[in-house]
Amino acid sequence: MTELLHVSGGPTKPEIIAVSLSKLDLTDGCRFFDIGCGTGAVSIEASKMVRDISICAIDAREEAISVTKKNFEAFKINNAQVFSVESSEILEKQEIGSIDCAFIGGTKNISRVLEVLAEKKAKSIVLNAVRIETVVNVINKMKELDLFEEALHIIVSRSAPITGETMFKPENPIYIIVGKSGKN
Numbered sequence: 001m002t003e004l005l006h007v008s009g010g011p012t013k014p015e016i017i018a019v020s021l022s023k024l025d026l027t028d029g030c031r032f033f034d035i036g037c038g039t040g041a042v043s044i045e046a047s048k049m050v051r052d053i054s055i056c057a058i059d060a061r062e063e064a065i066s067v068t069k070k071n072f073e074a075f076k077i078n079n080a081q082v083f084s085v086e087s088s089e090i091l092e093k094q095e096i097g098s099i100d101c102a103f104i105g106g107t108k109n110i111s112r113v114l115e116v117l118a119e120k121k122a123k124s125i126v127l128n129a130v131r132i133e134t135v136v137n138v139i140n141k142m143k144e145l146d147l148f149e150e151a152l153h154i155i156v157s158r159s160a161p162i163t164g165e166t167m168f169k170p171e172n173p174i175y176i177i178v179g180k181s182g183k184n
């Protein structure tokens with residue numbers, strides 16, 4: 001089995017990716033943006049879900065981009081563009097084109113990123129956050145931009161062996177915030 005290379009902050013846990021992608025409404029041929037892609041794990045799972053997806057993976061850290069490129073090669077992701085840049089600097093550029101669905105795993109400059117996604121009429125936006133301050137900022141900003149749909153608080157506990165039996169160990173709680181454009 002192909003092993004995913006890791007980088008600090010990633011990969012996002014598979015259960016969180018599964019719920020996040022289920023909220024994104026990915027469709028065949030859509031243009032998917034992985035903002036703060038880290039390892040590229042979310043893009044890899046998205047490409048397993050829908051055919052002909054066009055991926056744009058962005059991370060401000062060169063180290064993350066290098067890992068994403070290696071993972072894309074290992075998982076045979078051929079339909080992706082990868083950008084090593086702060087996302088608010090590139091998303092608004094005309095050559096980036098249209099944006100259908102955006103997963104946001106990194107929240108630096110999040111207000112500006114959400115403004116650009118709203119300007120570009122991204123149909124669905126799903127954001128992962130761990131900090132309560134981020135959650136409040138994102139919900140307020142999405143409401144201001146008429147994007148806010150719902151927020152989820154997810155806690156996964158995973159089985160772990162204990163003296164020959166099984167216990168459950170909790171993973172860190174994650175907030176998933178969902179935005180849709182054209183709500184009204």
Ligand SMILES: C[S@@+](CC[C@H](N)C(=O)[O-])C[C@H]1O[C@@H](n2cnc3c(N)ncnc32)[C@H](O)[C@@H]1O
Nearest residue numbers: 009010011012036038039059060087105106108
């Ligand atoms: C928690 S990690 C993402 C993990 C990723 N979803 C995965 O599965 O590997 C957050 C990443 O977002 C990046 N990041 C944060 N804000 C960003 C921004 N505004 N533009 C680009 N990258 C950003 C960080 O460099 C970091 O690599």
